[in-house]
Amino acid sequence: MAGDSEHPMTAPDDLGALMARVALHDRAAFERVYRATSAHLLGIALRILGSRERAEEVLQEAFVNVWHGARGYNPSVATAMTWLINIVRNKSIDALRSGASERRSTGALDDDAFEVPADPATEPQQMLDASLRRAHIDACMAALGAQQRQALALAYYKGLVHSEIAQQMGAPLGTAKAWVRRGLDKLKDCLSSRGVTV
Amino acid sequence: MNLLQPERLDRLAREYALGTLQGPARRRFERLLREAPLTMRVVAHWQERLGVLAAGVPAVPPRERVWDGIEQRLFARSRAAGRWGWLSSLFAPRLLGGVLAGVLLAAVALRLQPQWLDLEPKGETLPASYVGLLVSDAGQATLLASSRRHGHTLAVKLLQPLDVPAGQVARLWALPREGPPFLVGEVPARGAATLALPDSAEKLFSSVARLGVTVEAAGGDARTPAGPFVASGHCVKLW
Numbered sequence: 001m002a003g004d005s006e007h008p009m010t011a012p013d014d015l016g017a018l019m020a021r022v023a024l025h026d027r028a029a030f031e032r033v034y035r036a037t038s039a040h041l042l043g044i045a046l047r048i049l050g051s052r053e054r055a056e057e058v059l060q061e062a063f064v065n066v067w068h069g070a071r072g073y074n075p076s077v078a079t080a081m082t083w084l085i086n087i088v089r090n091k092s093i094d095a096l097r098s099g100a101s102e103r104r105s106t107g108a109l110d111d112d113a114f115e116v117p118a119d120p121a122t123e124p125q126q127m128l129d130a131s132l133r134r135a136h137i138d139a140c141m142a143a144l145g146a147q148q149r150q151a152l153a154l155a156y157y158k159g160l161v162h163s164e165i166a167q168q169m170g171a172p173l174g175t176a177k178a179w180v181r182r183g184l185d186k187l188k189d190c191l192s193s194r195g196v197t198v
Numbered sequence: 199m200n201l202l203q204p205e206r207l208d209r210l211a212r213e214y215a216l217g218t219l220q221g222p223a224r225r226r227f228e229r230l231l232r233e234a235p236l237t238m239r240v241v242a243h244w245q246e247r248l249g250v251l252a253a254g255v256p257a258v259p260p261r262e263r264v265w266d267g268i269e270q271r272l273f274a275r276s277r278a279a280g281r282w283g284w285l286s287s288l289f290a291p292r293l294l295g296g297v298l299a300g301v302l303l304a305a306v307a308l309r310l311q312p313q314w315l316d317l318e319p320k321g322e323t324l325p326a327s328y329v330g331l332l333v334s335d336a337g338q339a340t341l342l343a344s345s346r347r348h349g350h351t352l353a354v355k356l357l358q359p360l361d362v363p364a365g366q367v368a369r370l371w372a373l374p375r376e377g378p379p380f381l382v383g384e385v386p387a388r389g390a391a392t393l394a395l396p397d398s399a400e401k402l403f404s405s406v407a408r409l410g411v412t413v414e415a416a417g418g419d420a421r422t423p424a425g426p427f428v429a430s431g432h433c434v435k436l437w
Contacts, residue, residue: 017378020423024373024408024430027273034265039257046258056264063268071335074426076414078242082249086215093217121256130254137250156251161220184212184244191247 015080023070034063037081041088047122048092048159058091065091093159124153140190144183151176152183207240215244328399330409332431334358340429341385343370343409344436345399352382352393359388360413360428367416371423372433373408381420385411406433 015036021029038059045055045062065087073083120126128149132138141149147169154160154168166176213219214227231238332341338358345352360368370382370393382402383393395402410430412423 017422020379020427021373023427024410026373026407031265034268038264039259040252040255042260042264043255043258044252047255052258055258056260059260060264060267060271064271067268067272071426071430075423076425077239078246079249082242082245085249085252086245089217097220119256127254127256128251131251132254134253135250152251155216155218156248157255159217161218180216180218184216187247187250191250196247196250 016075019070019073019075019080019083022066023073025067030063030067033066033080033084037084038063041084044085045088045092047124047127047157048089048096054095055092058088058095062088062091089159096159124157125150127157128153135191135194137187137190137194140193141186144186145179147171148179148183148186151179152187155180207237211237211240212244215241215248327436328403328406328433329436330431330433332409332411332429334429341370341411341431343382343433345395345403347400347435348398350395350398352395352399353390354385354393355390356386356388360385360411362387362413365416366413368428369412369414369420369423371410371412371427372403372406373410374405375407376405379410379423382409403433404435409433 015033018029018033018036022033041062042055042059045058046052049055049058062084066084073080078086121130129138132141144152150169151165154165155162160168162177162180163173165171165180166173169176171179210219210223210227214224219227231241327347328343328345330341330343331339332343334340340356340358340360342355342357343352354370362368368385368387370385371379372382373379382395385391385393408430409432410423410427412425413428414423414425418424
């Protein structure tokens with residue numbers, strides 16, 4: 001899956017067709033969905049949870065849900081990849097906030113449970129920049145201030161809530177909220193000016 | 199407090215999609231999503247926009263044990279049973295219940311309406327037939343489909359009405375073991391219908407494992423299912 005970091009998913013149409021088969025409990029299709037998307041999805045969970053062990057637990061839980069819940073996937077509402085990302089992000093955020101997985105990893109001494117080593121490519125700001133470049137909206141989003149971009153990146157990649165963003169950035173709560181809101185407004189504007197009509 | 203007021207809904211939807219909505223407010227909003235499915239579209243728009251931000255996250259291939267764990271949790275019974283897995287899976291309590299219910303239903307139906315299967319004996323042997331009993335998400339028997347082995351029609355009987363909004367149609371799809379789903383035809387929301395088949399049932403259904411019904415926009419591209427399956431079930435060669 002070496003090419004996954006560049007193209008983390010199969011063509012959207014293929015994935016949608018595979019999901020239709022998973023909805024009817026086709027195991028071969030289910031494995032193909034997993035092979036095509038799991039590295040990308042684990043990357044997302046890992047950034048939020050900070051531990052490979054916990055991120056892999058969430059990934060496993062998510063795919064068990066995908067198998068049972070694929071009938072609930074509606075291709076007219078969201079692309080399959082968006083649907084999968086959403087399941088993994090919500091589960092990661094729930095795990096992050098429940099604190100349960102944190103308690104479990106305390107005292108676990110195998111290497112896997114250690115914090116993910118710092119890597120510039122996984123800094124929220126770097127991931128935001130890389131994503132915006134890929135979507136060709138980096139120039140448009142450059143109109144945002146650095147703090148607004150940072151606030152958006154912390155919320156999306158780290159799963160932080162407004163109060164945590166405020167604390168981390170040393171800003172009042174209302175200011176942090178406004179930064180995030182502004183970031184989302186701009187994202188919406190930049191995407192629609194690129195002709196993305198969602 | 200009206201959560202469905204457009205501006206308020208959009209604000210909640212974006213915060214929910216981003217993840218900054220938390221605690222009881224998040225749970226309340228999730229309840230609203232279940233109760234008012236159209237709100238899901240507002241959330242989906244934001245999820246689609248935010249999905250753009252996921253593209254720059256470096257991929258990390260999971261260890262093989264993650265997949266093993268998924269298989270173990272979902273399919274342990276059939277894996278342990280090896281080559282007889284299909285047999286043991288027949289006896290899984292949930293499936294067995296479904297199969298028995300299906301057989302019972304089919305038996306009752308055939309006794310009352312033998313013409314459905316075109317089963318009136320014409321000689322010493324009965325013709326082999328394909329039968330599908332489709333079950334809704336809620337587990338209710340929803341649609342019975344049947345065809346004679348060499349017949350060119352498929353009899354469809356709705357066991358409970360389908361919810362088909364104006365401008366939409368219910369479509370019946372066949373899911374082969376290999377290859378993409380193909381359209382069998384449109385089915386009515388209630389009652390019964392006879393669908394003309396482009397070929398004999400034997401040719402069309404011998405490699406089909408399951409049947410499913412979608413509710414989707416009328417017209418449009420009917421080459422692949424465009425909506426979730428509202429009911430599905432095994433397609434079996436009965437005799």
